[in-house]
Amino acid sequence: MRIPSKAIISCAVTGAIHTPTMSPYLPVTPDEIAEAAIDAAMAGAAILHLHARNPTDGSPTGDPDVFRQFLPKITAETDAIINITTGGSPAMTVEDRLAAALRFRPEIASLNMGSMNFVFSGAAGRHTTWKYDWEEPYVLGSEDRIFVNTFRQIEYILSELGRDGTRFEFECYDIGHLYTLAHFRDRGLVDGPLLIQAIFGVLGGIGADLANLDHMIRIADSLFGDDYQLSTFAAGKHQMRFIEANALRGGHVRLGLEDSLYIGPGRLATSSAEQVLKAVRILGEMERPIATPDEARMMLALKGAHRTSLA
Ligand code: KMH
Ligand code: ZN
Numbered sequence: 001m002r003i004p005s006k007a008i009i010s011c012a013v014t015g016a017i018h019t020p021t022m023s024p025y026l027p028v029t030p031d032e033i034a035e036a037a038i039d040a041a042m043a044g045a046a047i048l049h050l051h052a053r054n055p056t057d058g059s060p061t062g063d064p065d066v067f068r069q070f071l072p073k074i075t076a077e078t079d080a081i082i083n084i085t086t087g088g089s090p091a092m093t094v095e096d097r098l099a100a101a102l103r104f105r106p107e108i109a110s111l112n113m114g115s116m117n118f119v120f121s122g123a124a125g126r127h128t129t130w131k132y133d134w135e136e137p138y139v140l141g142s143e144d145r146i147f148v149n150t151f152r153q154i155e156y157i158l159s160e161l162g163r164d165g166t167r168f169e170f171e172c173y174d175i176g177h178l179y180t181l182a183h184f185r186d187r188g189l190v191d192g193p194l195l196i197q198a199i200f201g202v203l204g205g206i207g208a209d210l211a212n213l214d215h216m217i218r219i220a221d222s223l224f225g226d227d228y229q230l231s232t233f234a235a236g237k238h239q240m241r242f243i244e245a246n247a248l249r250g251g252h253v254r255l256g257l258e259d260s261l262y263i264g265p266g267r268l269a270t271s272s273a274e275q276v277l278k279a280v281r282i283l284g285e286m287e288r289p290i291a292t293p294d295e296a297r298m299m300l301a302l303k304g305a306h307r308t309s310l311a
Pocket of ligand 2: 012016049051085087088110258
């Protein structure tokens, strides 16, 4: 792993997996998403990982016209790197998931490195009332849904988005996803420096045990040498433990209400920015400086905001 001199904080503010009822602090409307993103950037996030929601009921959407309602507001107020999801929601078609990234050609897009079970029904047990009709079936339905990311789809996303210089946050939920990434690197479809986002604790992926973080690093080192940088997050209550662990190992970190609704045991975070500020404090204690957006652009060899369709 390349140990960077500075830590990059990514923030996933939209809470796409989480439904509006799960926390009163989740942003739903385009204005709320813009405000949450701007606050996260002001707090120290260099990269903003963004999904969209239908403004009327908060359900996940890939509609570029909805993204259009908040992206320019964010770029007008911050110079943070825009990272548009291509994962969207496991319930969306791949075409819908890709539409916004194809329209806006961001500096970074997420790319999920394999098809998998992606279960978040446990959250349903903690809720008895739901605000919108779609929420409970959506959450319970995760038990019978595959998050589809076939090799053909991965290849398509790499070539369609890569053509205009978009680079990727390679979302790896298990060891096998690292080998899949190496396969595409060996075919010349991917080049370094790679930004690997190792994800722990999604039910269906690798568990949130720190031994797994070390194993991921060992295997990634053997496959990619120093041609990758590792960012990490863990779902739910494991979020901060993994931030600390990966920061200690010299890596980058990702936070945000998309990945965890909490700021501490049993305490809801009131915003993604609150989580970012906590990470800033943790990194500060470790004497790990935080990368600005421009420093992150250099470290990850990004094309620059002026070469997106948001400029
Ligand atoms: N919320 C993460 C567990 C994507 O947007 O491409 C999954 C995610 C996928 O961020
Ligand atoms: Zn996401």
